[in-house]
Structures are given as C-alpha cells and as structure tokens.
Amino acid sequence: MRIFIELWEAIKIAWGALVKNKLRAFLTLLGIIVGVTTVIGIVSITEGLDKAFGEEISALGSNVLYVQKFPWAQQMDWDKLRNRDDITMEEVEALEEYLTIPAAISPSTQTRRTVKYKSEFLEDVSISGTNEVKTSDVFPEYGRDLTAMDVHHRRLVCVVGWDVAETLFKKEDPIGKRIKVGGYKFRIVGVLEKQGDVFGQSLDQEVRIPIGVFYKLFGSSRSLTITVKVDNPELIDQARDQIRGILRRVRKVAPGAEDDFSVNQMDMIMDLYNSLTSTLYAAAIGVGAISLLVGGIGIMNIMLVSVTERTREIGIRKAIGAKRRDIMWQFLVESIVISAIGGLIGIGLGFGIGKIISSISPLPTTITGWSIFLGIGFSSGVGIFFGLYPASKAARLNPIESLRYE
Amino acid sequence: MLIDINNLIKEYHMGLEVVHALNGIDLEIRKGEYVAIMGPSGSGKSTLMNILGCLDTPTAGDYSLNDTNVSTMDDNEMAGIRNREIGFVFQTFNLLPRATALHNVELPLIYSGKSASERKETAAKTLEDVGLGDRMNHQPNELSGGQRQRVAIARALVNKPSIILADEPTGNLDTRTGDEIMEIFEKLHEEGNTIILVTHEEYIAEHSDRIIRLRDGRIERDEAD
Numbered sequence: 001m002r003i004f005i006e007l008w009e010a011i012k013i014a015w016g017a018l019v020k021n022k023l024r025a026f027l028t029l030l031g032i033i034v035g036v037t038t039v040i041g042i043v044s045i046t047e048g049l050d051k052a053f054g055e056e057i058s059a060l061g062s063n064v065l066y067v068q069k070f071p072w073a074q075q076m077d078w079d080k081l082r083n084r085d086d087i088t089m090e091e092v093e094a095l096e097e098y099l100t101i102p103a104a105i106s107p108s109t110q111t112r113r114t115v116k117y118k119s120e121f122l123e124d125v126s127i128s129g130t131n132e133v134k135t136s137d138v139f140p141e142y143g144r145d146l147t148a149m150d151v152h153h154r155r156l157v158c159v160v161g162w163d164v165a166e167t168l169f170k171k172e173d174p175i176g177k178r179i180k181v182g183g184y185k186f187r188i189v190g191v192l193e194k195q196g197d198v199f200g201q202s203l204d205q206e207v208r209i210p211i212g213v214f215y216k217l218f219g220s221s222r223s224l225t226i227t228v229k230v231d232n233p234e235l236i237d238q239a240r241d242q243i244r245g246i247l248r249r250v251r252k253v254a255p256g257a258e259d260d261f262s263v264n265q266m267d268m269i270m271d272l273y274n275s276l277t278s279t280l281y282a283a284a285i286g287v288g289a290i291s292l293l294v295g296g297i298g299i300m301n302i303m304l305v306s307v308t309e310r311t312r313e314i315g316i317r318k319a320i321g322a323k324r325r326d327i328m329w330q331f332l333v334e335s336i337v338i339s340a341i342g343g344l345i346g347i348g349l350g351f352g353i354g355k356i357i358s359s360i361s362p363l364p365t366t367i368t369g370w371s372i373f374l375g376i377g378f379s380s381g382v383g384i385f386f387g388l389y390p391a392s393k394a395a396r397l398n399p400i401e402s403l404r405y406e
Numbered sequence: 407m408l409i410d411i412n413n414l415i416k417e418y419h420m421g422l423e424v425v426h427a428l429n430g431i432d433l434e435i436r437k438g439e440y441v442a443i444m445g446p447s448g449s450g451k452s453t454l455m456n457i458l459g460c461l462d463t464p465t466a467g468d469y470s471l472n473d474t475n476v477s478t479m480d481d482n483e484m485a486g487i488r489n490r491e492i493g494f495v496f497q498t499f500n501l502l503p504r505a506t507a508l509h510n511v512e513l514p515l516i517y518s519g520k521s522a523s524e525r526k527e528t529a530a531k532t533l534e535d536v537g538l539g540d541r542m543n544h545q546p547n548e549l550s551g552g553q554r555q556r557v558a559i560a561r562a563l564v565n566k567p568s569i570i571l572a573d574e575p576t577g578n579l580d581t582r583t584g585d586e587i588m589e590i591f592e593k594l595h596e597e598g599n600t601i602i603l604v605t606h607e608e609y610i611a612e613h614s615d616r617i618i619r620l621r622d623g624r625i626e627r628d629e630a631d
Contacts, residue, residue: 009516016504316500319461320561321489321517323482400461403500 010333018338028302029342031295032382035288036346036375037353042284043374044354046277048365053273062266063233064135065240067091067226067247071262073272084260085251086223094250095226101239102231106133107224109214113182115160115207117168125164126206127181129214135229143175143190146210150189154212159190163204181207184217236265292378295342296386303335303390314394315402328395335387336380343379347372407470408568408600409435409458414467416453416623427453428464429623435602437568440595442603442611445620452573454620455604459492459571460484472568489517493562497574499554501546507533507557508542514565532560536590552583559590569600576610588613 018025069084092107099105108130115125132148139145140159150157158181165174165188174188186209195203230239240263247253253260307314314327354365416428427450435441445451456462457469460476463484469477476487494500501510512529520528533542536556546554555575562570572591576584592613595601603614611617619627 312500313502316502317513317517318485319459319488319494319500320514321485321565323485323517325482326517400456403496 007333010330011337013330014334014337018341024302025338028298028338029295029345031291031293031298032339032342032379033295033346033349035291035295036343036379037349038291039284039288039378040347040350040371040375041353041357042280043371044351044365044367045357046280046284047368047371048354048358050277051366053270063230063236064266065228065230065236065243066264067095067228067243068262068264069223072264072268086221087226087261088224091247091250092224092226094246095228095243098246099228099239099242101235101242103239104133104135104227104229104231106131106135106227106229107211108227109211109220109222109224111182111214111218111222113218115164115168115182116180117177120168120170122164122167122205124205127214127218128206128208129211129218130208131211135227138192138195140190141193142173143188145190146208151210151212154210154216156184156186156213157189157210158186159192159208160188161192161204161206162194163202164207165191181209182218240265288378292382295339295379296382299335299339299383300386300390302338303331303387304393306334307331307390307394310394311397311402311405314397315399315405318397318399319403324395327397328391331391331394332384332387335391336383339379339383339387340376343376346379347375350375407434408437408439408472409433410468410470412468414454414457414464414469416450416457416462417465426623428457431467431623431625433618433625433628435600437600438595438598439616440591440601440603440614442605442614442617443620444605444608444611444617445626446606448622449620450623451604451620453623455571455573455602458569458602459494460487485517489514490565491568493565493567493570495555495558495562495570495572495575497577499546499551499558499578501554501557501561503546506543506545507538507549507560510546510557511560511564514561518565528564529560532564533557535563536560550583551579552586555579555583555587556590559587559594563594563599569602570594571602571604573604574606575603576607584610 067087069087070081074081089107092105095105108128110126110128112124113127114121114123116122130146131151132146134145141162142165143159146157146159149155158179160174160179168174168179169177174191176187176189178185178187180186186207192204192206197203228239228243230236243263244259247261248259251260317327350371351367354367358365411431411433414428414431414433415426418425418427429450431450431454443451443454453462457464460471460479461484463479464477467477468475471487471491474487476484479487488494501507502513505513508526508529511533512525515525515528530539530542533539536559538553538556538560541549541553546557549557570591575591576587579587588610591601591603601614603611605611616628616630618625
C-alpha cells in the first residue's frame with residue numbers, strides 16, 4: 001500500500017518538476033527521445049517493408065527453381081562468372097529425362113523488341129521464347145496458352161500480356177489479330193490476365209512465342225533460363241540436388257570443381273533481404289543505444305542537480321522519519337517517470353515519422369506492439385540505471401548537515 | 407523515566423583536531439516535564455539536541471528513551487524513532503515549500519504507513535487544534551511566519567510523539583508572534599506533552615519549569631525555574 005502512495009506522490013512531484021522548468025526538462029529528455037524515436041522509426045519502416053516484401057515474394061512462388069548461368073546475388077568475381085558456358089536445350093532435355101522428382105520443366109529465353117499493330121506500338125517489350133509447360137500461376141484472361149502443337153510445329157503464334165493488348169487494341173478484340181513482333185508477324189492466340197507490378201516493374205508488358213520460333217527469328221546465342229516448378233514444395237531441396245547432379249554431368253564439370261551454373265530460388269532474395277534488414281536493425285539499435293546512453297547520463301546529471309537543490313528538503317524528510325529507502329525510492333521513481341515520459345514522446349515521434357515517410361514515399365510502415373514495449377522498457381531501464389546513483393546519494397545524506405544547507 | 411542519559415560523550419574529528427562537543431552529560435527527564443536547555447555558542451546544546459532527537463549518535467555513553475536504548479541503533483531504527491517518538495520544531499520552520507499545509511502535516515503519517523483517509527483526517531484535525539483550520543490548502547509562501555510555525559508544530563504533534571523538541575522556535579518571529587507560539591507550547595504542556603526547548607534567550611527559557619545550562623560540553627547548572 002505504502003509503495004503505491006509513494007509512487008503516486010513521486011509521479012506528481014516528477015511531473016511538477018518537469019512542468020516547472022520546460023527547457024531543462026527538454027534538454028534532459030532529448031537523448032532518450034532521440035534514442036527511442038530512432039529505434040521505433042526504423043523498426044516500423046523495416047517491419048512495413050518486411051510485410052510488403054514478403055507478400056510480393058510469396059506471390060512469385062516458393063517452389064520454383066531457376067537454372068541460369070549466373071546467380072542472382074553476385075558474390076563471386078565477375079572474372080570467374082564471365083567464362084561460363086551458356087545453358088542450352090541439351091540441359092533441358094537432360095533434365096526432362098533424368099529428373100525423378102515430379103516437376104514442370106520449361107526453358108525460356110528472352111530479348112526486347114518493339115511490338116506494333118496498325119498505328120499503335122509499344123517499345124521495349126519483353127519477348128520470351130518458351131514451351132507449353134506451365135511453371136507459373138498466370139493464366140490467359142482471353143483465348144488460350146501456347147500448346148505443344150504450337151511449339152512442335154513452330155507456329156507463328158503468340159500470347160501477349162495485358163498491357164500489350166490494352167495499348168495496341170483500344171477497341172478491337174485482340175484474339176486472332178496479327179501483330180508485328182520485332183518486325184515479324186505473329187497471330188495472337190491469348191491475352192494473359194493482369195499481374196501488376198513487382199518492385200515497380202510491370203509484368204504485363206510481354207509477348208510469349210514458341211521457343212523454336214524464337215531461335216529461328218532472333219537467334220540462339222543466348223543462355224536459357226530453365227524454370228523448374230516442383231510439384232511438392234517440400235522436395236525442393238532434393239530437386240535442387242538432382243538438378244545440380246544432372247547438369248554437372250551434362251556440362252562435364254570436374255568432381256570437386258564448383259558448379260559453372262546457378263540454381264536460383266526466390267528464397268535467396270529473401271535471405272539477401274533479411275541480411276540487409278538485420279544490418280539495418282543493428283544500426284538502428286546501435287544508434288538508439290548510444291542516444292539512450294547519452295540520455296541516461298543527462299538524466300543522471302539532472303537528478304544529481306535535483307538532489308543538491310533539495311538537500312534541505314531531504315534533511316526535513318529524514319528528520320520527521322523518512323528512512324533511507326524512502327528517500328531512495330522517491331528519487332528513483334522520479335527518475336523513472338522522467339525517462340518514461342521521454343520514452344512515450346519518443347514512441348509518438350517515431351510512429352509519427354514512420355507515418356510521414358509512408359505517406360510521401362513508396363515505403364510502407366507498420367506500428368508494432370512489441371516496439372512500443374521496447375521503447376518504454378528501454379527508457380524506464382535507463383531511468384532506473386542512471387537514477388540509481390543520484391537516488392542512493394540522496395538516501396545517504398546526513399540529516400543534520402542537510403538541514404543546515406542553504 | 408522518559409529520558410535517561412548517562413555520561414554522554416560526543417567527539418568530532420576536524421582534521422587532526424578532536425572537538426569535544428559533549429564531555430560527559432548525565433541527565434534525567436520525566437514524562438510531562440517542560441525543560442529548557444540553554445548555553446552560549448559552542449556549549450554543546452545543538453549537539454545535545456541532535457542526540458536527544460535521534461538525529462545523531464553519541465561517541466560514548468547511553469541514551470535511553472522510553473526505556474529503549476537508542477544510543478546504539480542504526481540509521482533505519484533511528485528514523486523510525488524520529489517518526490514515532492520525536493516531534494521537531496525548528497527555528498526556520500523547515501516546511502516543504504511546494505506542498506500545502508495539509509500535506510506538510512501529513513508527511514510523518516506517510517512515513518509511518520497510515521492510509522490516505524486516516525492521514526487527511528488526522529492532519530486536518532491537528533491543524534484545527536493549532537488554529538489553522540481555514541488555511542489547510544495554503545502553501546508556506548502564502549502563510550505568515552507565525553502561521554508557518556504553527557504548521558510545523560502541527561506536523562510535530564501529528565504522530566503523538568513522546569517528546570516535542572523545539573530549537574529556537576521563536577528565533578525568526580517578532581515578539582508578539584513569538585508570544586503566541588509560546589502560548590501554544592504552554593497549552594501543549596498542560597495537555598501532558600513533554601517539551602524540550604533549546605534557546606539562548608533568557609525570557610523564552612523562563613516559560614519552562616526547569617532550565618539546564620550547558621557550558622563547554624557539560625551541565626553547569628540544572629535547576630527548577
């Protein structure tokens with residue numbers, strides 16, 4: 001019971017002290033406010049990014065492997081990578097024959113060309129040569145996909161992305177019409193559903209043609225990307241191992257030598273992202289910790305001044321029966337209250353900054369419950385730790401001398 | 407015997423010098439007595455008062471208060487004694503400047519763990535007893551000197567102490583106000599309180615029943631008034 005009485009009294013006294021000298025209070029709290037604001041601000045930005053990123057990534061599929069010449073995250077010298085051989089249909093056929101894990105295998109190669117219909121045109125469109133095997137969840141909105149017959153007979157047919165259809169065919173139905181792809185005439189058999197953007201890039205400006213046609217018209221001197229969609233996501237690691245084994249054999253990689261190709265996976269991007277954000281978190285916590293340290297020293301300083309200023313008062317309290325722990329408790333609570341107030345201000349500012357950033361930039365932010373606890377916890381902790389010395393100093397004052405203090 | 411002091415000695419070390427503030431005091435005070443302690447500067451009266459009030463411990467000798475030996479108590483125990491048994495009244499009032507009269511008076515009750523409602527009630531009643539019922543919510547800077555000292559007296563009384571220890575209680579007051587305060591002490595004495603007055607003013611000391619004169623750390627004279 002006593003503790004709560006003292007707590008409320010101390011809170012009132014601490015609040016009164018703060019209000020009485022706002023400039024001093026502000027300077028005292030500055031370190032704590034900056035520290036907490038930094039941590040909260042960065043945490044909410046990063047949490048928001050995490051969520052958005054995670055959503056984008058999962059939309060792209062986590063059971064798909066991409067066999068390509070180069071890895072997505074370049075960690076090796078360009079010299080070593082430069083001399084790698086292209087991936088060709090030979091590897092595709094090897095995988096189709098020897099991969100035992102159920103999967104859809106689809107090669108693709110890509111270039112960029114202008115696409116025209118009558119007077120409308122669209123530049124810099126992604127032209128991909130591929131086969132009929134489906135490795136993504138994108139389906140035609142109108143018409144159909146490429147079929148095995150299209151691929152086998154090398155028909156001059158294509159499936160276009162939503163933006164291409166929208167731009168070239170303002171009033172007409174695109175299905176069946178002939179468009180010029182890089183100067184060559186193709187008949188449209190399907191229009192893909194709208195996919196939207198990934199990291200600001202539109203996925204809807206593409207044209208898909210049979211891979212045999214691609215080779216004939218645009219050359220075969222490019223490395224393929226082999227997309228392998230594993231039916232059972234739990235077998236993805238085994239699939240990766242098998243793929244590596246098959247490819248090493250076909251490409252005659254010596255035992256003990258590194259792969260001269262890469263099997264890429266969306267998770268790699270996730271890992272890269274996570275390592276970036278953990279660095280960011282560490283930096284934020286570092287900055288936050290230093291600010292809190294500075295803030296704590298500020299609190300200790302101001303509390304020492306407060307103790308000195310109230311020496312007489314401490315003497316009076318002791319004379320009428322305050323024990324050491326009563327005095328200690330009184331000043332410790334004051335210190336905690338001051339820091340907690342700083343923490344709350346910091347939390348408010350941190351979220352405010354996060355909101356501002358998310359409204360003027362594409363960066364999203366979220367407010368997380370645990371970061372609030374972190375802010376209050378840390379600032380109170382600073383209050384306890386740095387208030388301990390002044391509080392114990394106050395408790396140990398000699399009452400007789402204190403009463404004489406002017 | 408309320409207060410029993412035997413061969414009390416207090417020494418201070420100032421660098422290499424030793425100051426003998428109290429050089430062997432023997433003293434008995436009964437419950438209900440009204441005693442004045444007098445003496446010039448350096449006679450040791452402040453030191454004796456500090457020890458009587460359990461603000462300080464003697465270097466040697468015994469001090470028994472209410473049959474309890476308080477001379478060897480630790481800090482915390484002495485704080486408890488001060489809270490329950492001693493009521494201080496200071497020359498400079500020593501009130502908390504930013505608290506109301508009521509809060510000042512209830513302070514000893516806070517430290518003795520009384521509930522909020524009990525505190526408010528007791529404090530209010532005590533303030534009425536000293537004639538400040540209508541000034542309870544005023545802060546010290548809104549009160550006259552005499553009124554402040556009354557608040558201090560109320561604070562001293564609120565825990566029903568064994569002794570009221572007043573150190574030059576009228577030193578910061580004009581003569582007329584000082585007389586009013588001395589009347590309050592008179593009334594408290596009639597009600598059975600034990601009062602110990604420390605002063606260097608002869609005419610203040612004469613209000614008491616017994617004057618103890620100190621010189622050079624010893625009792626020079628101890629006689630009924």
